[in-house]
Amino acid sequence: MNNIEQIIKEVTKKKKDIVIGFCINNIDNFYINHTFHQIYFSYKTLSNAGFKVVLISCDDNYKDIPYFDLSVINIKNIAVNSVNIIICIGSEFHEEKDILFLKSLGIKLIKQICNDELTITQENIIFDKNGGILFFKNMNLYDEIWIFPMHLHLKEFIETINKNKVIIVPYLWSPEIINKYIEIKNIDIKFEYNNNIRDNFFFFIKDNNDSVNNNCIIPLTIMENYFYKMKNKMNFKKIFLFNSKKNKSFDNFLNNLVIHKNSRIEFYPKINILDVLNNLKKKSVPIITITNQKLNEFDFSTFELLYLGYPIIHNFSNNTDYGLYYKDSDIFNASEHIVSLTSGEKNYKSGIYKDKLFAYSTENKSNIIKYKEIIDNFLIGRF
Numbered sequence: 001m002n003n004i005e006q007i008i009k010e011v012t013k014k015k016k017d018i019v020i021g022f023c024i025n026n027i028d029n030f031y032i033n034h035t036f037h038q039i040y041f042s043y044k045t046l047s048n049a050g051f052k053v054v055l056i057s058c059d060d061n062y063k064d065i066p067y068f069d070l071s072v073i074n075i076k077n078i079a080v081n082s083v084n085i086i087i088c089i090g091s092e093f094h095e096e097k098d099i100l101f102l103k104s105l106g107i108k109l110i111k112q113i114c115n116d117e118l119t120i121t122q123e124n125i126i127f128d129k130n131g132g133i134l135f136f137k138n139m140n141l142y143d144e145i146w147i148f149p150m151h152l153h154l155k156e157f158i159e160t161i162n163k164n165k166v167i168i169v170p171y172l173w174s175p176e177i178i179n180k181y182i183e184i185k186n187i188d189i190k191f192e193y194n195n196n197i198r199d200n201f202f203f204f205i206k207d208n209n210d211s212v213n214n215n216c217i218i219p220l221t222i223m224e225n226y227f228y229k230m231k232n233k234m235n236f237k238k239i240f241l242f243n244s245k246k247n248k249s250f251d252n253f254l255n256n257l258v259i260h261k262n263s264r265i266e267f268y269p270k271i272n273i274l275d276v277l278n279n280l281k282k283k284s285v286p287i288i289t290i291t292n293q294k295l296n297e298f299d300f301s302t303f304e305l306l307y308l309g310y311p312i313i314h315n316f317s318n319n320t321d322y323g324l325y326y327k328d329s330d331i332f333n334a335s336e337h338i339v340s341l342t343s344g345e346k347n348y349k350s351g352i353y354k355d356k357l358f359a360y361s362t363e364n365k366s367n368i369i370k371y372k373e374i375i376d377n378f379l380i381g382r383f
Helices: 003-011 034-048 096-104 117-126 154-161 176-185 217-229 248-254 273-282 300-308 331-343 354-360 365-380
Strands: 019-023 052-057 072-074 085-089 108-113 144-147 166-168 201-205 236-242 265-268 287-290 312-314
Touching: 019 034, 034 052, 034 085, 034 176, 034 365, 085 365, 096 108, 108 365, 117 154, 144 154, 154 166, 176 273, 176 300, 201 217, 217 248, 217 287, 217 331, 287 331, 300 312, 300 354, 312 331
Parallel strands: 019 052, 019 085, 052 072, 085 108, 108 144, 144 166, 201 236, 201 287, 236 265, 287 312
Antiparallel strands: none
8 A cells, every 4th residue: 555545544534425526617738727736736635535526617618638537527417416515716607607506406615716816806996907807706605715825814805795704725736747747748857956057047037917916027126136236247148037918117117127128038928838948958058037926925836946946036935945035025135146046155955845845745644634624624514
């Protein structure tokens, strides 16, 4: 019996089969679609906790998930008492009639929020963006709301506005998806940092311009400060910006940056970063990643880069011992990290985070037990 089988045996008990469904939309690219990542990690954890888990779509043209041996059933084919709980993570039933249909079958509904929807909602209302769409639309129809620890500030807001019970659930991540992609593409993108980055290296800035909590303004300013610290020496090749939305105000900001005037910034749409890493590794090009986010202490792509061994400079206060940490928006400290990396002063240890990242694993016993407790408590009724 392997380790995960032993864990499942310990944390599960013989009981009436409980069937848990996850709402899912069609997946065109399983790696790029982070909604699928979150669904899959929760799917695996609850499966490891002894529950029967299925995927459910309200799309008549739904497709099974390739490579992961996952089948999808249509909402129309759900019979009474065939599913006990449906969890909506990112993918959800947008029509009220679909939600009411499920509830008429006696199905309990859980909505999991994965973003800082409070800030997004405030921006939508104050700046009249996206038609003032509110994230809590139809949320009163759900029996429970799940949020991650870094979104604790949402709890009281949701409980006040929507009267929903809000539960904090562990954040989950596993290298399984990234390893599957590496296996399918037959690529080697693991980076062994050798403390020999001097010149001709590249920077990744992976924060798009979605909100005040997730944008590239601080990372670009860090790069500008690094340029001044190096006494105007352009010892790096390019700064890659992915999926950064541009507008007139953003262009005005860029035009004030020396790094932009020297044509060091390149813009790319939302593309597969793993393919980019593969191409650069073939050319033996070193890469340093910079990120700055607020109220979002965890990030899939950050964990992937740490797992693969790439140096990453970040401000995730709950993970200060991962990568190179700077507090809040401390631009000077962040640029000092770059100086220490490129000068060889800092002994960055690549590949040491795999054991640490197991804390978020779908096979971590504490995560399995916690999710089982959350579902068990939900079934017996919290209210």
